[in-house]
Amino acid sequence: MATTFQVTFDAADPRALGEFWCAVLGYVRDAPPEGFATWEEALTAWGLPEERWNDRNAVSDPDGVGPRIYLQKVPEPKSAKNRVHLDVNVSEGLRGAERAAKIRAEADRVSALGATLVTESSELGEFWVVMQDPEGNEFCLQ
Template structure:
């Protein structure tokens, strides 16, 4: 039996990190619960103080193919290299210089969204760029 999963990030600003990953992956913020037009309406109805409205966020693939990303607020900053990271395949179906150009173009777009470029690598015909999201989490474009 296969199980579904979500990827969870710790963050200082869950809303902003969710917006970043929506822009990178083509995801959307999860809809508010049934019966509420907005998350703010739901959180108000539940009595959650406004200063806690950014404690959690979740974004999902609108087509349902990719895993949900859940983002939770934590008080401490990221201090070490990730032991796990996302590989975002932006060059699917391309080979050689066409793939390299596509990955580099996507890296430029993602840097404009707030990411940091760390390094480029290639091996056995593959090409990737290692990056950090605005909260410092490493990920690769390939």
């Protein structure tokens, strides 16, 4: 039996961080529950005060291949290095200079979305870039 899982992020702004990951990964925000045209309509119907509408968010791979990302609001900022991080493979099948160029181009693209480049690394013929999302969570482009 295959086990499914989601990746959960603590966030100061779940909606904005979800939009960032949608743009990076080609994901989409989860649709509102059946019977509701929008999340705002659903949250209003459930009686959730508007100031709590950004307490959580979820985004998913529209093809159903990648894991769902769940984002939950927390009051404290990130304070240490991640113990787990995402590796985003943007250079499948490429090697050498072509691979490095593809990864650097993707680093430029996600930087324009609000990410920060931390470092470029190479070892044993591999090349990757360590980045931080807009809330400081590390991830790698490989």
